[in-house]
Amino acid sequence: MQITLTVNGAAREVDIDPRTTLLDVMRHHLDLTGSKKGCDHGQCGACTMLVNGRRINGCLSLAVMHDGDEITTIEGLGDPGNLSPLQAAFVRNDGYQCGYCTPGQIMSAKGMYDEFNKGWPSHVSDDLTAEPNFSTAEIKERMSGNLCRCSAYPGICKAIEESAEEEGLTTRKAAE
Amino acid sequence: MKSFDYVRASGIADAQDTAGRIIAGGTNLIDLMKHQIETPPKLVDVTRLEMTEIEQSAHSLRIGALVTNSDLAAHDTVRRDYPVLSRALLAGASGQLRNKATTGGNLLQRTRCPYFYDTTQPCNKRAPGSGCPAKEGINRILAVLGTSPNCIATHPSDMAVAMRALDARVEIESPNRGTEMLTLDEMYVLPGDDPSKETVLEAGDLITAVHLPQPPKGKQTYRKVRDRSSYAFALVSVAGIVDVEDGKITEAALAFGGLAPRPWRDGAVEDVLVGEAPSDALFDKAADVLLQDAQGFGENDFKIPLARRTLKAVLAELTGVTQ
Numbered sequence: 493m494q495i496t497l498t499v500n501g502a503a504r505e506v507d508i509d510p511r512t513t514l515l516d517v518m519r520h521h522l523d524l525t526g527s528k529k530g531c532d533h534g535q536c537g538a539c540t541m542l543v544n545g546r547r548i549n550g551c552l553s554l555a556v557m558h559d560g561d562e563i564t565t566i567e568g569l570g571d572p573g574n575l576s577p578l579q580a581a582f583v584r585n586d587g588y589q590c591g592y593c594t595p596g597q598i599m600s601a602k603g604m605y606d607e608f609n610k611g612w613p614s615h616v617s618d619d620l621t622a623e624p625n626f627s628t629a630e631i632k633e634r635m636s637g638n639l640c641r642c643s644a645y646p647g648i649c650k651a652i653e654e655s656a657e658e659e660g661l662t663t664r665k666a667a668e
Numbered sequence: 669m670k671s672f673d674y675v676r677a678s679g680i681a682d683a684q685d686t687a688g689r690i691i692a693g694g695t696n697l698i699d700l701m702k703h704q705i706e707t708p709p710k711l712v713d714v715t716r717l718e719m720t721e722i723e724q725s726a727h728s729l730r731i732g733a734l735v736t737n738s739d740l741a742a743h744d745t746v747r748r749d750y751p752v753l754s755r756a757l758l759a760g761a762s763g764q765l766r767n768k769a770t771t772g773g774n775l776l777q778r779t780r781c782p783y784f785y786d787t788t789q790p791c792n793k794r795a796p797g798s799g800c801p802a803k804e805g806i807n808r809i810l811a812v813l814g815t816s817p818n819c820i821a822t823h824p825s826d827m828a829v830a831m832r833a834l835d836a837r838v839e840i841e842s843p844n845r846g847t848e849m850l851t852l853d854e855m856y857v858l859p860g861d862d863p864s865k866e867t868v869l870e871a872g873d874l875i876t877a878v879h880l881p882q883p884p885k886g887k888q889t890y891r892k893v894r895d896r897s898s899y900a901f902a903l904v905s906v907a908g909i910v911d912v913e914d915g916k917i918t919e920a921a922l923a924f925g926g927l928a929p930r931p932w933r934d935g936a937v938e939d940v941l942v943g944e945a946p947s948d949a950l951f952d953k954a955a956d957v958l959l960q961d962a963q964g965f966g967e968n969d970f971k972i973p974l975a976r977r978t979l980k981a982v983l984a985e986l987t988g989v990t991q
Binding site: 493509510511513532533534537540546547548549552553554556557600603604607610611612613614615617620621632633634635636637638 | 698
């Protein structure tokens with residue numbers, strides 16, 4: 493089937509079998525191998541990308557269902573030598589060891605900042621109707637869909653905290 | 669994954685295709701298709717249908733079947749008037765999955781029983797008549813209430829547990845029966861002789877919305893006990909709504925997850941509570957009634973005392989009794 497996706501700002505036409513996931517379209521059809529295949533079952537988050545601005549698991553998304561959608565992958569954020577604030581903060585804080593989960597972590601954090609800005613609560617929010625605090629506990633809960641088997645979580649959290657304002661987080665920081 | 673024909677529905681009639689398997693968020697179905705647990709010859713994509721709105725009226729909240737779990741949990745009215753539902757949704761899955769998973773799809777997700785997922789094993793739900801090794805096998809996450817000799821699977825949804833406590837009704841468009849409004853107890857069937865049949869829905873039936881009645885009186889909470897603090901299915905969960913006036917419980921709605929093949933609600937438990945002054949002894953009586961027919965299968969025996977403690981903790985929280 494012929495579909496058109498807007499990938500990192502550019503219209504891309506692909507002719508695919510309906511079984512093809514968004515993740516496989518990126519990696520196999522468009523040579524965008526930044527998004528990673530970890531578990532391929534929605535459990536690890538390595539394939540996280542933004543679809544129409546929201547973070548999703550690319551491995552659990554049939555590309556034919558996303559005809560016309562806007563996709564942002566890690567390749568859409570920055571380039572070597574011109575890193576996005578979040579990418580630079582991951583480097584600065586050792587937010588990885590092997591690096592395989594990193595594109596998913598970064599795309600998930602991008603989506604999470606937006607969810608904070610919209611005032612979405614989480615499982616650890618004390619008050620469902622209040623503006624959520626940008627606290628470490630909130631970050632950990634909201635990032636639980638991204639596993640890091642090297643366990644670089646302290647660096648990942650620090651990178652996400654450090655670059656939040658540069659990445660456009662507008663919600664109030666927790667008084668910690 | 670087995671190959672399939674893909675059809676994008678542009679109206680309800682397209683979706684009422686008796687030869688097609690409906691797909692919306694796909695977070696469970698695509699996984700099941702990758703494992704070849706489900707091998708639909710035809711997928712009908714309903715995501716472009718107009719079922720994405722949450723509409724408020726004087727007497728109810730109508731949640732379109734395509735409202736995502738994220739949007740429902742974050743909806744102002746749900747956060748304010750139905751916090752048990754927000755809490756249940758936020759206790760389930762991950763941020764990424766909640767952004768895709770839909771209200772209708774969440775209700776119809778399949779069990780995570782390890783034997784259902786392992787196609788090398790017998791499973792009466794996946795391959796009717798092949799047997800149920802779970803009863804003598806790995807059953808830590810499986811059911812202690814509502815089981816049959818053929819199946820001890822649990823329903824995995826958190827959202828549905830809160831909806832059960834809230835007396836939600838599911839709006840269904842059926843090509844044969846027209847528009848129906850079913851409670852969750854009417855929609856879900858217990859495993860009995862045929863665990864492959866999980867609901868009364870027939871081929872071509874489409875869930876179009878879920879209706880919540882007016883917000884109940886009293887306090888609401890959702891407590892979920894699981895093996896890790898985030899992104900895990902419930903071992904036991906309790907959705908509780910309790911109103912106390914003049915020192916007595918006047919209304920109580922309690923639904924349970926992780927215990928049974930469907931969100932579990934037992935009116936007899938609520939009858940024990942209503943009209944009485946809340947106390948630790950009363951809560952124990954309610955737990956006695958809930959668990960009188962509970963049966964463990966070895967690894968999951970712990971769920972019986974865990975359900976008692978979780979229920980008592982929820983009742984203490986909702987009534988202000990110190991345990």
